[in-house]
Amino acid sequence: MxxxxxxxxxxxxxxxxxxxxxxxxxxxxxxxxxxxxxxxxxxxxxxxxxxxxxxxxxxxxxxxxxxxxxxxxxxxxxxxxxxxxxxxxxxxxxxxxxxxxxxxATERRYRYILHNAPTRPAMLAGRVGWFHLPLDEARMAQAIDGLLGWHDFSSFRAAGCQSKTPVRLMHEASVRRQGDYLLFDFRANGFLHHMIRNLVGALVYVGKGRYPVAWMRELLEARDRTRAAPTFAPDGLYLCGVSYPPRWPLPNDGRIIALPQLPLV
The missing domain is CATH 3.30.70.580 (Pseudouridine synthase I, catalytic domain, N-terminal subdomain)
Structure with a gap:
């Protein structure tokens, strides 16, 4: 074989x-x-x-x-x-x-691309998420920093998640704006079912001013999915990287990354 x-x-x-x-x-x-x-x-x-x-x-x-x-x-x-x-x-x-x-796989990387404008996207429908109210990326950047390191992500875990443990090591978590788009990047040793979409949903609540920056930390400590925001749409979510130990003949010595590049981003 x-x-x-x-x-x-x-x-x-x-x-x-x-x-x-x-x-x-x-x-x-x-x-x-x-x-x-x-x-x-x-x-x-x-x-x-x-x-x-x-x-x-x-x-x-x-x-x-x-x-x-x-x-x-x-x-x-x-x-x-x-x-x-x-x-x-x-x-x-x-x-x-x-x-x-x-x-x-030692790490996985995801990117969520969110169109932040009053009207929904048409040319990129299904390929980017959308939120119509203005979002403060500086507030979201402050909130997302608290996700780095080892955490119990139970508050961001789908009810049907089959993982044996909700604890994950988040190596990278960031958000930045490019015009009408917000790019959320996450890199961790693994992710729970719906974890990224639930994190983005909570960050949008912070960005629109519904909750303070400290709310993300409170959610982590609560370990209670019912206290967090609804699951965000899948449209803008991309699996864009997987890393392996460098002993197999894989591209880039096992660090396989292809960040999505859309026409307007």
Whole structure:
């Protein structure tokens, strides 16, 4: 058996999420179907991070095992020829069977792009979030600093989250404005289900002045999801980086980053 790693990009608004479902088209479904045709056998994928419906990826990492012997180009150009336009394989490489896309990832990086203007976006509909009232990015930047380090993120965890622990190490958390857009960047050893969307929702409450900067710290200490803001829309969320120990032949020595660059950002 040979283990192959792929780097993916996809537009999440075209799919019902990553994970295979009996009732909807998912990224896993269409990619496994294409890979199975190239391999002439059933292929099962394992991903670095399972994205929800509407969530995008500019740097998803997956692996699969196969008995098929194919040139690397077959796993890129050949597979892409069988995929819908909203998903593409960017690169492929062979690794040892000790590699695992999910369990050996040391960090993941997400970016949320928020359009902050009185009217909703049209050209970028589904690719950016939107909030119509003015937001104070300086207040949000103060609040987001308190997320750095080890914390129990129970207040930002979906009710159906299956993680064994709500504790995560946040390496980077920042927000900055570019024109009518706010860019939220998060990098951690892992994320809980809906964690980023719940964090953005709370930061928007701070940015519009509903709560003080200290509220983010209060939410962390409360460890109570019912006290936080509603889950924000998935539209502007991108999985844009995964890091691995540098012992496999992966791009950039295992630091796989592709920050989404949209036309107006």
């Amino acid at each position: 040979t283990r192959i790693v792929l780097g993916l990009e996809y537009a999440g608004d075209a799919f019902c999420g990553w994970q295979s479902q009996a009732h909807g088209r998912t990224v896993q479904d269409v990619l496994e179907a294409a890979l199975s045709r190239i391999a002439a056998e059933r292929v099962r994928l394992h991903c670095a991070g399972r994205t929800d419906a509407g969530v995008h990826a500019s740097a998803q990492v997956v692996h699969f095992d196969t008995r098929a012997q194919r040139p690397t180009s077959a796993w890129v150009r050949g597979v892409n020829a069988l995929l819908p336009g909203a998903v593409v394989v960017r690169w492929a490489t062979e690794v040892g069977d000790d590699f695992h896309a999910r369990f050996l």
